[in-house]
Amino acid sequence: MAITKVTDSLVDFDSLAITGDAEVLTITASTGTSQVYQKYSSTGGNHYIGVANSAGAGLLSGAGAYSLNIQTEGARNLALGTNNSLRMLIDSSGNVGIGTSSPSSYSKLDVAGLVKINSSRDTYVDASEDAGASAKIFVTAAGSGDFSQEAGHLVMQARTHTSVYRDIIFAGGINNAGPLMTIKGEGDTLIGRTSVITANDKFTVEKSTGAGYTMTSSATTALGGTYYYHSYIANGSQTGYVSSNGSTTSYNTSSDYRLKENVVTDWDATTRLKQLKHSRFNFKVDTDTTLDGFVAHEVAEVVPEAISGEKDGVNGDGSINPQGIDQAKLVPLLTGALKEAITKIESLEARIKAIEDA
Secondary structure, three states: OEEEEEEOOEEEEEEOOOOOOOOOOOOOOOOOOOOEEEEEEEOOEEEEEEEOOOOOOOOOOOOOOOOEEEEEOOOOOEEEEEOOEEEEEEOOOOOEEEOOOOOOOOOOEEEOOOOOOOOOOOEEEEEEOOOOOEEEEEEOOOOOOOOOOOOOOEEEEEEOOOOOEOOEEEEOOOOOOOEEEEEOOOOOEEEOOOOOOOOOOOEEEOOOOOOOOOOOOOOOOOEOOEEEEEEEEEOOEEEEEEEEOOOOEEEEEOOOHHHOOOOOOOOOHHHHHHHOOOEEEOOOOOOOOOEEEOOHHHHHOOOHHHEEOOOOOEOOOOOEOOOEEOHHHHHHHHHHHHHHHHHHHHHHHHHHHHHHHO
16 A cells, blocks of 8 residues: 555545455544545546435435435546446436446436336336326236236326326327327227317227228138128127128128017008108219218108218217218118019009900
8 A cells, every 4th residue: 555645634545455354444434424435536527435424415415314425526427337348327417328338318218128127016117297297008916006907917008197197199200200099098099190080989090091991800710601890789789790701791780580579560661662752962072973862861750760860960069960871771661662562563463464364
């Protein structure tokens, strides 16, 4: 050991080598409640390792009473390594890099490699902003945590400090790229847009060109010869579905005899059919195309089950909430009227034949 200078309780060493089997160097504050530290100086600045005092004051303000403080002075980094290699670096702005010597300037933690998080409760990443809003991605633990479910569920959650749930947004590109899919705080799911079209929409797909969305089946064998795509459930029972036999598509509504009662087959279809007002028209958005069809509220007077919505209905913002028609529900009336017409034709043919044979 070579002591080169001693001034005011400071000792300067050119070099210092200490060898021992146990505690070989002890640095003690003048009183048990004072701070104590080591100072390392070079032309690049001063660096310190020390222990705060009983009030938490010392090298780093707010570190806590008797806390171990490691501090660089000026715009210098703090580095940790093993096996002669850098493993973690805290840069002068406080950004932490693990596995990298240049942590991202817009991220407080930059990890080059896999990250594993483990806990006996819900295991999650919680991102919060100053106003109290937070977003979580976590895996549930069995019977504990926010959702009290069985273990293993992956949960994504966004909410404010008042538990008002916010949107979960999936985006592509970088920086200010627009959202690709949004799950609203109320549970509405949107692809290709950021707001519902009407208030009751739960799933909305919008695309500027091409198909809005495509349903495919990868099943190698159809169930009973049928591939099922959409199923519609009301009050726990299936009310309809969209299916395919591999070459054509069927739009099915419930018609099982076990669901029906008061079945009547003898009723006057012709009189009701004559009340239907068939029309030719064009829609205002397509003035060049003339169509054959019906006006919804006029059909409702004859076959009300074929029409949905109300005449002159509007949405909350005053925009039109249009009535719709399911023209397939006119088929039974058309079938009944045609059968009645066939019966009359056959009766007339029989009378003519009887006259001709007389």
